[in-house]
Amino acid sequence: MGLLRSIAIGAAVAYGVSYITKKRADGTSLADELVDKAPEWFGKAKKYGEEALETVKERVKS
Secondary structure, eight states, X not given: OHHHHHXXXXXXXXHHHHHHHOOOTTSOOHHHHHXXXXXXXXXXXXXXXXXXXXXXXXXXXX
């Protein structure tokens, strides 16, 4: 049973990697898009975290 599960997981991972790195008609892949947008998403997450921290600080002071 463990061997069958390992084979299924390996096949799923291989398909996922293939899907993410497959080039589209415009010559880019999903991985390229993720790498390009990562700094923008990081900035948004950082801003959200800072706002949440300020909210918590205000609630603690009250």
